[in-house]
C-alpha cells in the first residue's frame with residue numbers, strides 16, 4: 001500500500017456506516033413519512049400552485065418550530081434571502097456585511113438588489129461570521145449617522161448584516177445581534193443550512209430582524225425547492241407575503257398591484273411535501289446527531305485531523321459533517337481517495353472574494369476563512385435508515 005491509500009481507514013469506516021451502497025452521497029433526502037399522501041392530497045384538491053391549504057399549514061409549522069411569530073413561504077432559500085433584504089430596507093448602492101466563507105446564494109441575494117456585499121472573516125470554531133472580526137471592522141470603518149451606520153472607507157450605508165450558520169453549526173449569534181443593535185444595523189440570518197439548530201435554546205434565524213431558510217434537495221429536510229422567511233415583525237411579514245405574490249391588491253376579480261412584485265410564493269405542491277418533511281425534522285436531527293456522535297468517537301482516535309463539533313452554547317443539526325485536514329495537500333489527497341472509492345467528499349466553497357463577480361467587493365482580514373478553505377472537507381451525512 002502506498003501513497004494512494006493514506007485515508008483508507010477513514011473511507012472504510014464511513015462505508016460501514018452506510019452499508020449496502022456502492023456510492024455514498026454527501027446528503028440524500030429521505031421520504032419515509034407522509035410525503036406521498038400529502039402530495040397526492042394536494043393534487044386531488046387541484047390547488048397545486050401558490051394558493052392552498054398546505055402553504056398556510058407549512059407557515060404555521062415553521063412558526064411553531066422556530067418560535068417566530070410569522071413565517072412566509074417562498075419558492076427557494078435564495079428568494080427568501082432576497083425578499084428579507086428588500087423588506088429590511090436594503091437599497092441599491094448600500095452595503096451588506098456577510099462572511100467570506102458561504103454558499104454563493106448569500107452574496108447573490110445581496111447583489112440582486114444592487115447592494116454590495118462586504119466579506120468578513122469566520123470564526124475558527126463556529127465556521128460562521130466572527131463576532132470579533134465584525135466588531136473590529138465596525139470600529140475601524142463604521143460611523144454612526146442619522147441615516148444609519150456608514151462605511152467611512154466607501155461612504156456607503158451599511159444596510160444589513162447577514163451571518164450564515166455554516167453546515168448547521170450556529171454562529172455566535174447572541175454577540176453578533178448585540179453588535180448589530182449597537183450599530184443600528186438590521187440583522188438577517190442566513191439560516192438556510194440550520195433548520196433544527198439552536199443557540200442557547202433559541203432557534204437559529206430568530207435572533208435578528210429576520211431569518212431565511214431553504215428546503216432545497218440537499219438540505220436537512222426538503223420539498224424539492226422551497227424557502228421561508230421568519231420574523232416577529234408583523235408589518236415586514238405582511239409586506240414580504242405581499243411582494244412575493246406579485247404585490248396584488250386583494251380583490252375578488254380585479255387585478256391591481258401597488259409595488260413591483262415577485263413570483264416568489266411556494267407552490268402548494270411543494271408545501272405538501274414540506275409539511276410531511278417538517279413532521280420528521282426532529283427525528284432526522286436526532287438521527288444526524290447520532291451519526292455525529294459516532295464520527296466524533298471515531299475521529300478522536302485519528303491523528304492529524306480535526307472533526308468539527310458544535311460549540312458549548314450550540315445544538316447543531318449536523319447538516320453536513322466536516323473535517324479539517326492538516327494542509328491543502330492532505331485535503332486534496334483525501335478528496336481524491338474518498339471520491340474514487342465511492343465515498344463522496346467535497347471541499348468548502350471557494351471564498352466569495354475570489355469569485356470574478358465579487359473581486360471588487362471589499363473584504364477585510366479573512367485569514368481564518370482562507371485557512372479553513374484550504375483544509376476543510378465534508379463527508380457523508382445523510383439520515384441513516386434501516387434497509
Ligand SMILES: *Cc1c(COP(=O)(O)O)cnc(C)c1O
Nearest residue numbers: 076077078103105106192214216
Ligand atoms: C442552500 C443555501 C441557500 C439557498 O438555498 P436555495 O433554496 O437553494 O435557493 C442560501 N444560503 C445558503 C448558505 C445555503 O446553503
